[in-house]
Amino acid sequence: MTIARLHRPAAVGAAVIAGALILTSCSSGTSEPEGSSSGDGGEMTDPVELTLLTGTVELNVQIAEAVAAGFNEANPDIVVTVDASMPSGSEGDNLLKTRLATGDAPDMFWYNSGSLLQALNPDSQLLNIADQSFLSNVQESFIPTVSTANGTYGVPIDVAGGGGIFYSIPIYEELGLEVPTTWDEFVANTQAIKDAGYDNALIQSFGDTWTSQIIMLADYYNIYNEDPDWADKYTANEAHYADTPIALRSFEKMQDLADEGLLNKDFASLTFDQALERMANGEGAQYPMLMFAIDTMVDLYPESADNIGYFAIPGDSASANGLTVWMPPAIYAPADTEHQAEVLRFMEYVASPDACAARLDAGVAAGGPFVVNGCTLPDDVPQAIKDMLPYFDNGNTAPALEFLSPIKGPSLEQILVEVGSGIRDAGDAAALYDEDVKKQAQQLGLDGW
Structure with a gap:
């Protein structure tokens, strides 16, 4: 993808x-x-x-x-x-x-x-x-x-591919954890993994700043599930991240992780490739990333095909559990x-x-x-892909915002690095990003801007 x-x-x-x-x-x-x-x-x-x-x-x-x-x-x-x-x-x-x-x-x-x-x-x-x-x-x-x-x-x-969180099946089994279907459950799982002595309970790799966007962008299903028309309102300058509570949650989730101190110690310098290697070799417990990365992990360590699972970014209610999808x-x-x-x-x-x-x-x-x-997948795909398919089968998917709106500000990854690093709070970040998109919307000549 x-x-x-x-x-x-x-x-x-x-x-x-x-x-x-x-x-x-x-x-x-x-x-x-x-x-x-x-x-x-x-x-x-x-x-x-x-x-x-x-x-x-x-x-x-x-x-x-x-x-x-x-x-x-x-x-x-x-x-x-x-x-x-x-x-x-x-x-x-x-x-x-x-x-x-x-x-x-x-x-x-x-x-x-x-x-x-x-x-x-x-x-x-x-x-x-x-x-x-x-x-x-x-x-x-x-x-x-x-x-x-x-x-x-x-x-x-x-x-098509999804955005969510890779997780270590052996670590989850060792600690008796269930795949979370709410954000609170996810935070609790991460804390339990950290308390068990795992330094990489939740990996972030801000050494490659583009990776800072995954949680926020892959959270879009939860916005769409509450308001399917939000992208149209956003494009028309009628809704924004800072003044839409469910959209603000995408920034707040990043702040939650920073406030609780749940990230790997070297989150600021770790690179994407290093993060994948930690997941593949069993050092890492969870890593927010797009599904495309499973290929590298399986190449690095073939056992990753069975040892790495996947779940969507959870919402605040188990009944609103679905996957944000990137179309091909x-x-x-x-x-x-x-x-x-x-x-x-x-x-x-x-x-x-x-x-x-x-x-x-x-x-x-x-x-x-x-x-x-007419094109289908067999039973022997990696477990992470098997975990992703039920979201499609059950209709619990939504396209990523970039497939619904042309607006995406150029400073998003830097803003999210600041939130994930504890430098900026979610409310300030959302307001700053709302300002960041204005110039682009005006350059595109969109109505309402």
């Missing part, structure tokens, strides 16, 4: 989601999407060459190359080549915007779903695929993340592509179980549910 707003470094993105797939087969080459063409009576011609632009994150490149290879084998009249040269973060965003605006965009490109897509002006610059029948293969929950009121523009190229990125094309028929054939393939099979056959595993119908 590509986390649109966390902007992980490329080295971090290479350590992503593990598992395997059992797939139902389906032929993607037997029918053509609307607007496509099969050639001129079977005469031998040179294949049409298409370029798929991706970033440099290793897993993303592996997925793209596996899917392209599977497509090329099934469609010898088209050759898709992966160009893994797009920079990470805002540099890549700006480069893509420039290429689209100047007519220099590649045939297709890998990009975020959700609110960041709106900055590409999709209605004027991207190929509208709303009338393509292959979209019926894509789960309905994904479609809004690649759509505007006027069209749909992308097909999912990876899996997508494949898009510029509106003025010279090879529309061939691009649509590739998109049709991406939105099929055949593309999942190509990924699996290439040894590129998945660590969350696919949003393409």
Whole structure:
């Protein structure tokens, strides 16, 4: 998964989601999407060459190359080549915007779903695929993340993932702890682990400041569960973190951990990679993180597949227990592509179980549910992934705020480091962050700002 707003470094993105797939087969080459063409009576011609632009994150490149290879084998009249040269973060965003605006965009490109897509002006610059029948293969929950009121523009190229807390199953069993379903239970568990002599009862890794955001961002399910329209109000400047009690709780939870002294002693300097190693080798008891990190832990210590569990950021009531979800990125094309028929054939393939099979056959595993119908996960995925799936099965999920609102202030990670370090209290932090988002909202030209 590509986390649109966390902007992980490329080295971090290479350590992503593990598992395997059992797939139902389906032929993607037997029918053509609307607007496509099969050639001129079977005469031998040179294949049409298409370029798929991706970033440099290793897993993303592996997925793209596996899917392209599977497509090329099934469609010898088209050759898709992966160009893994797009920079990470805002540099890549700006480069893509420039290429689209100047007519220099590649045939297709890998990009975020959700609110960041709106900055590409999709209605004027991207190929509208709303009338393509292959979209019926894509789960309905994904479609809004690649759509505007006027069209749909992308097909999912990876899996969905959750935000929550990894925990050590052996430590929980040793201390007789139950998986918490309320925040108070979670704090009590953490205190019990610390009292038992574990220095890493709850790991934070502010040496990589982006990791400070996990608890706050992954708490969004609890806001959504109380007020499903909060994101719209937030975007319209009608609701804010500081004046919405359930939203303020996302900051207060960080303060709770600081006030109780529950973090590892080296939280200020510990890095993401070091935190994962502590969890993997059994030193760490709990670590707030996105699901993609399970792959690194299993690589470091294979026993992590059975020893690491996962649960969502708890709310204040056990009846409001659910998971915040990051939707997968997508494949898009510029509106003025010279090879529309061939691009649509590739998109049709991406939105099929055949593309999942190509990924699996290439040894590129998945660590969350696919949003393409017909792609399922087997029983032997890591325990952390098994723990995540019931939230999806029971419908207790909500998309992360970044898929519902374009507003995210640039200073969030630094603000949360201050809260987690005990430097700033939750109320001040929420008010500061509400001010932080104003400039961005005004730059986007949003109504109400």
